[in-house]
Amino acid sequence: KRLAAPQSPLARISGPPKEHWLKGNLHKLFKDGLTYNLALQEEFGGAVRIYGLFGEEQLYVSDPLALQHIVGRDQHIYEETDMFIMGNKIILGEGLVSTLGEQHRKQRKMLNPVFSFANMRVMLPIIAPIADKLRARLLEQLPSDGSHQVNLLPWISRGTLEYICQAGLGYSFNALEPSQKHEYTEAIKSLAPTFLRILLLRPLVPVVVRNFSLYWRNKLVDWLPIAPLKELRRLVLVMDRCCRDIFVEKKRTFSRRASGGNQEANTVGERDVGARMMDKDIMSILLRANASSSQADRLTESEILGQMNTIVFAGFETTTTATCRILHILATNPDVQNRLRREIRQGKLEYRASQGLSDEHGWEDVHLPYDSLMALPYLDAVVRETLRVHPPTSLLGRTTRQGTTLPLSRPVRSTSGEEITSIAMPSGTNVIISILAANHNKEVWGPDASVWRPERWLNSSGERFGANSTSQAVATDNDDIKYPGVYASMMTFLGGGRACIGFKFAEMEMKQVIASLISVMHFSPPEMGTEGYKIYWRMDGLQVPVLRSPTGIDAEAQLPLSIRLVRDTDFAI
Ligand code: HEM
Structure with missing residues (x-):
């Protein structure tokens, strides 16, 4: 002993x-x-x-x-x-999720202002038309006289890639055109599933990195008979090459404009974002901030390059699953869906009137500016509550x-x-x-912590508490029993120096997509036949929707929902 x-x-x-x-x-x-x-x-x-x-x-x-x-x-x-x-x-690469200590602090100092409210206001007009395009893609699939079952997951995922690539990189990969597959978006989509297949090898990474040069690491991948490892290397090479190409073009455009030269975009991907939105994306803002900062604060090229994949990857699957979760909840709670649609219609009607626009502009197509969209209380409560419980x-x-x-x-x-x-x-x-x-x-x-109840974020008149206040939602005044989360006192986006830098972007994106879709579309649970299939959210790394039958759980992630055009009765509460 x-x-x-x-x-x-x-x-x-x-x-x-x-x-x-x-x-x-x-x-x-x-x-x-x-x-x-x-x-x-x-x-x-x-x-x-x-x-x-x-x-x-x-x-x-x-x-x-x-x-x-x-x-x-x-x-x-x-x-x-x-x-x-x-x-x-x-x-x-050398982005925010790959650095520690002083280097990480320096990167955050440069990047925090890029994700400011002011920049979100500028970026919303990049996202809004993409959400409308997603809506159009879904509407195209509807038969003229009825409802239709659609697996929404791949569509929401394509939309999310397009928002983050356009707003993040200032580049369009036309992800909402399924016929136009691009190797970069395909690589980003395959990254997490491929990585999950070799999760058990992860603890070996520090040993390999410390003891083998890049040359020998490559040899190891060649020799080891592990197919997902080779596939992961291929994906990394594709992502790296594509980001470098975009970066080189961006720098070229940037220095040409700085010297008062031609204002035109160079590449198809840049042009597809549209001239109106040129230079308003995260990478352009970052490049400008970096160029005008002191030598000590400046990020190296490899650090800037590292942020590109990091931002796209960090903002992709997380926001996709959160948006899918909201749609699934709305489909199974028709009263919530109606109330939300009614609020969005009211908000858009008021904004249309305030701009002196006539009825000819259908309210459904009105794009609310950032502050109006963020101020819709029920939409805010639905998003907060979904991100809290799930x-x-x-x-x-x-x-x-x-x-x-x-x-x-x-x-x-x-x-x-x-x-x-x-x-x-x-x-x-x-x-x-x-x-x-x-x-x-x-x-x-409170005792109903696990219950999805958006009303916890609203007062008795249906208004939300002050901007960041959670006073009613949180059942205690004791500061020791409060969470340090950056968003609504919850831990979903973490808190402190490594909190999610993109949380305002994610919130804005989800609200815009939901507002755009439910203005014209009604969602309900799919017909599952008699075999007892159900949509089930499996929590592995992320929470992912799959189908569960009495005999087991499907491996393939999917979110089949019925959609149809909105009717007058879909605004009733
Ligand atoms: C609902 C969507 C999202 C959720 C739930 C989420 C959640 C998180 C969480 C929990 C972290 C901390 C990770 C850790 O410390 O290990 C994080 C970090 C991060 N997120 Fe998000 N995120 C979301 C969307 C986004 C978006 C849209 C972007 C980019 C536009 C983004 C960019 C990042 C980055 C760059 C980091 C690393 C921050 C750092 O280490 O300094 N995220 N996110």
Whole structure:
């Protein structure tokens, strides 16, 4: 007994038994893990000891005060793991998700202003016509006299790619023209599924990066008989080449304009964005900011290049699944859908009148400006509540870079039944931030925390609380029991120095798409026949819609919904 290794501080914390000798509890958490994740918080509280690979003890955290420390006060201690940073660097380049410490801070300093409200106002007119084009593509599929079942997932996904590429890169890949496949958008779409197939190799990344040069890494990929690894390398090369081409063109256009030369776009992709929107995209704003900043703050070319793939990748699947989730909820809640449509119609009618436009301009086609769109209270409540109950990214990893102590707002029980109010965290302890459990915490959101109820964001007259206020939605005044999230006090977009930089963009995009689609289209659940099929949201890495039958769950992600044109009765509440 005396020779046994000293017990780690986490061994005292209660948690589930080890489920597998190799995978610990990880497969339960990350493979269709919604129920398992929520049960952990219910049973053990805001800090739970779980087992990682080879039984390594980790801390699973949803406690508000602990998260204030992890993403806020002590964020320099709780950093991304080497596996995450190095893996991202290989795949996406030297962007925000691949850097730590001073380099990351420098990149954020340059990029934060790019995602300001002022720039969102400028970018909304890039997105609005694309959402209308998506709507037109869906309407084309409708028979003249009835409803039609459409798998919305690929369409929402094409729309999202087009918004982020046009607004992010200032480049159109015509993603809403399925006949015009582009190798860049195909690569971005294949990236996450390919990566998931070799997820178990991820822990080896730091060892390989530290011990093998690029030449030998390439040789390894050649020699190893692992097809998804070779495919991943191909995708990375395609993304890198396409981004470099766009970047070179952008720089050329940029310096030509700076010297007062020709204002025309050079490439088809640039021209397709339309002259009106030229130079208003994220990369153009970044290039201008970079050129006018001091030498010490300036990003290198490779850092700018790295942001291109990072922004497109980070903004793609997350926003796609969130938009799909909203549409699915609207389809299954016709009253909510009607109320929302009514509010949008009212908002557009008022704006049309304020601009002195005649009735000839159909209200459905009116584009609300940024501030009016953001101010629609019910739309805001529907988006907030969906992002709270169903956060697209549910779990994030961190590791302690030095020893520290983690305080808790509510004590948890030790394995021998004592109360624990703070936890000693040795250097190198792996932490899982549970965005999902935090967003479902009954102490913060009330006993109906897991119920989707948009009214929690509204007062009794249906108005929303002050701009960022969550006073009614949050069931407590105690600051220790509040989450440090950047968006509506929830953890969906995280908080602190590594919070989602694109959250305003995502919010704007989702609101615009929903407003555009439901102005003219009605959504309802699909006919599933007699075999008992249901749409089921599987939580692996992201939350993804699939079909579930009594005999099992389909592997293929899909969101089949019935759509038809809106009728007068679809505004009734
Ligand atoms: C509903 C949609 C979205 C969700 C739920 C979401 C969520 C998140 C979360 C949780 C993080 C923190 C990740 C971590 O620390 O490991 C993050 C980071 C990030 N997100 Fe988003 N995101 C969304 C949309 C977007 C969009 C549209 C963009 C770009 C326009 C974007 C760009 C980024 C970037 C660049 C980071 C890295 C920030 C950094 O490390 O400094 N995201 N996002």
